[in-house]
Amino acid sequence: MNKNEWWAQQFEENRGHLRAVAYRMLGSASEADDAVQEAWLRLSRSDASAIENLGGWLTTVVARVCLDTLRSRSSRKEDALDVRVSEAAASRQVVSNPEQEVLLANSVGLALLVVLDRLTPAERIAFVLHDMFDLSFDEIASIVGRSPTAARQLASRARRRVQGAGRPSQVDLNQQRHVVDAFLAALRGGDFEGLLAVLDPEVVVRIDENAGAPGAPREIHGAQAWAKGAIAFAQLARSAQPMLVDGTVGLVWAPAGRLSRALRFTITSGKIVRADIIADPARLGALHLTALEE
Numbered sequence: 001m002n003k004n005e006w007w008a009q010q011f012e013e014n015r016g017h018l019r020a021v022a023y024r025m026l027g028s029a030s031e032a033d034d035a036v037q038e039a040w041l042r043l044s045r046s047d048a049s050a051i052e053n054l055g056g057w058l059t060t061v062v063a064r065v066c067l068d069t070l071r072s073r074s075s076r077k078e079d080a081l082d083v084r085v086s087e088a089a090a091s092r093q094v095v096s097n098p099e100q101e102v103l104l105a106n107s108v109g110l111a112l113l114v115v116l117d118r119l120t121p122a123e124r125i126a127f128v129l130h131d132m133f134d135l136s137f138d139e140i141a142s143i144v145g146r147s148p149t150a151a152r153q154l155a156s157r158a159r160r161r162v163q164g165a166g167r168p169s170q171v172d173l174n175q176q177r178h179v180v181d182a183f184l185a186a187l188r189g190g191d192f193e194g195l196l197a198v199l200d201p202e203v204v205v206r207i208d209e210n211a212g213a214p215g216a217p218r219e220i221h222g223a224q225a226w227a228k229g230a231i232a233f234a235q236l237a238r239s240a241q242p243m244l245v246d247g248t249v250g251l252v253w254a255p256a257g258r259l260s261r262a263l264r265f266t267i268t269s270g271k272i273v274r275a276d277i278i279a280d281p282a283r284l285g286a287l288h289l290t291a292l293e294e
Contacts, residue, residue, distance in 0.1 A: 007048050011040055014055050018062050024128045025066040027113045027257030035065040059135070063125055063143045070121035111243040111291035112162070113257030118289060119158050126151050127158035162291065176249035176267050177292065180242050183272060184251060187237040192227050199223035200271040211261060211279035226275075244290040252289065259284050 018039060022032035039061040051057045116124055122144045129135040129143070130151075137148040137155070144151060179198050186194030205220040212218060220226045240251045245264045253261040262284060266274035278284055 007043065010054055011043060011058070014058050017055070018058055021059060021128065021133060022062050022066055024113075024116070024132055025063070025124060026069060027117055031069060035062050035069065038062075038065045056139070059129075059133070060139070060143055063129060067121055067125050067143065070124060074121055111241055111252070111289075114241075114243065114252055114254045114259050115162050115289055115291050117254075117257055117259065119161060120154075122146070123154045123158040123161075126154035127162065130155045131159060173244075173249060173292070175270065176265075177242060179267050179270055179272060180249045180251065180265065184237060184240060184242065187230055187240075188234055190231050190234045192231060195227040195230060196223050198270075198272055199227065200268070200273040203272055203274065205275045205277065207277045208280045208283060210281075211277040243292050244288075246288050249292065259287075259289070262287060262289075 018036045019032050022035040026032050039058050042061050125144055126140050129140050137151040140151040141148045183198045201223050203223050205226050207218050240253055242249055243252055245262055250265050251263040261279045264276040265272050
């Protein structure tokens with residue numbers, strides 16, 4: 001085995017770890033693969049004999065590539081139109097290889113990917129590398145171009161956003177989760193009576209312009225009326241995930257971790273009394289989202 005073959009073998013041994021790092025940073029299988037491939041290209045152009053810790057060197061390269069990708073993505077998100085374009089691109093990626101995306105998202109936690117997508121690029125890099133892969137803040141500092149103290153602060157801010165601040169009591173969350181899980185199960189199963197069981201008879205549902213069909217009502221009153229219409233979305237409901245939406249348990253749709261729709265519930269005495277169906281990019285961006293503990 002010559003030297004080039006040996007380095008290629010060493011790279012392959014690190015590929016799984018590198019892809020795991022990149023996917024958590026980017027939330028996209030195709031972009032993660034691109035970042036790993038770029039690391040291989042940079043390794044092939046480098047003096048590999050001068051690299052003392054190949055795994056650490058490759059992780060650093062992948063992290064820097066991901067940071068550049070996230071910064072580019074953030075600049076595009078400054079325009080709401082660009083958000084919709086990127087979401088459409090994410091949907092195309094899911095269609096191209098849905099099984100792979102579902103497996104990856106499930107392995108990480110789709111709700112966590114949604115929250116990670118709300119962090120700044122530097123916060124996301126610092127949190128993923130430290131909290132998920134145990135890199136030191138000295139190592140992270142060199143990647144994000146900050147001091148070790150600043151890198152620690154980035155990870156700390158990200159951790160607070162991931163874990164959530166001012167959460168309801170666990171008892172309240174458990175009660176809300178029970179209601180939302182029952183709603184989701186009934187919706188997925190096309191169970192009309194099951195929906196009525198968790199909806200207040202006088203429930204009010206508000207639907208924003210982006211979430212509803214052109215010319216459709218923007219407000220629905222009554223459990224019977226909403227349940228009849230909701231049954232039509234049984235297929236869409238299969239990809240919905242519960243998470244905290246503005247402090248209460250709701251539902252999100254997020255292909256490849258990119259938020260496209262949310263249901264924000266008001267739950268009283270074990271019944272859903274109000275639901276807001278949100279798909280407008282600006283409104284989605286203003287939501288406070290937190291992953292639920294399993």
